[in-house]
Amino acid sequence: MKKQKAQEINKVPLYDSNGKKASTLELDKDVFTGEVNKSLLYQVTIMYRANQRRGTASTKTRGEVAGAGKKPWRQKGTGRARVGSIRNPVWRGGGIAFGPRPRDFRYTLPKKMKKSAFISSLNAKVKSKTFLAIEDIYLEEPKTKRISKILAGLRIKMKERVLLLVKKIDRNLFLASRNIKTLTLKKVEEATALDVLSSTHLVMTKEALASLKKGKESK
Numbered sequence: 001m002k003k004q005k006a007q008e009i010n011k012v013p014l015y016d017s018n019g020k021k022a023s024t025l026e027l028d029k030d031v032f033t034g035e036v037n038k039s040l041l042y043q044v045t046i047m048y049r050a051n052q053r054r055g056t057a058s059t060k061t062r063g064e065v066a067g068a069g070k071k072p073w074r075q076k077g078t079g080r081a082r083v084g085s086i087r088n089p090v091w092r093g094g095g096i097a098f099g100p101r102p103r104d105f106r107y108t109l110p111k112k113m114k115k116s117a118f119i120s121s122l123n124a125k126v127k128s129k130t131f132l133a134i135e136d137i138y139l140e141e142p143k144t145k146r147i148s149k150i151l152a153g154l155r156i157k158m159k160e161r162v163l164l165l166v167k168k169i170d171r172n173l174f175l176a177s178r179n180i181k182t183l184t185l186k187k188v189e190e191a192t193a194l195d196v197l198s199s200t201h202l203v204m205t206k207e208a209l210a211s212l213k214k215g216k217e218s219k
Helices: 002-011 036-053 112-126 142-154 171-177 193-198 207-213
Strands: 013-014 021-026 131-134 162-164 183-187 201-205
Touching: 013 183, 036 193, 112 131, 112 193, 131 207, 142 171, 162 193, 162 207, 171 183, 201 207
Parallel strands: 013 131, 131 201, 162 183, 162 201
Antiparallel strands: 013 021
16 A cells, blocks of 8 residues: 555656646655655744744833933932832833844754755645646746746636746746746745745646756755
């Protein structure tokens, strides 16, 4: 049973640029093993999201807010509570105690972990049947209608998020795809596990899949 499942995972339909099934493509068994490391995907996802944080949230302390440093009234004899400064955090308009300050949330994980997570994300797409392989995408003119027609041929709705991974990005393909908000075009060596998991459908060209066999999926 395991061998049969592995064979099913390693074979996917190969579509042409018109969205028609051209043949069956056998995936690399060393890359598409069918194993999905959920724990690793979680760690890598948290890292990528943390690296996207700007960390610009900031509040002023009592030393930074406007206001004089003079004592509002004398210490004793007024019947009121003692106060040393109007910039006291207790007062309205005073400084903020323990508020957020600008900080860097970035951190990194070993390259092997990121590579393994990327491979796991690809296997997850194949298992969920949201992985599509296409022979090649060649555009004579930078027409968005052409890209839309290809996605429609692959039975992908325009509202669904699509990640298109290619080996090389030419000018016509870049110009034609940038007008589709739900489409993300990337080189296969620049894509991450978060890019794959964030998409509804993953579309890869045959040439991009061939580059995975050579171990060029550096993250």
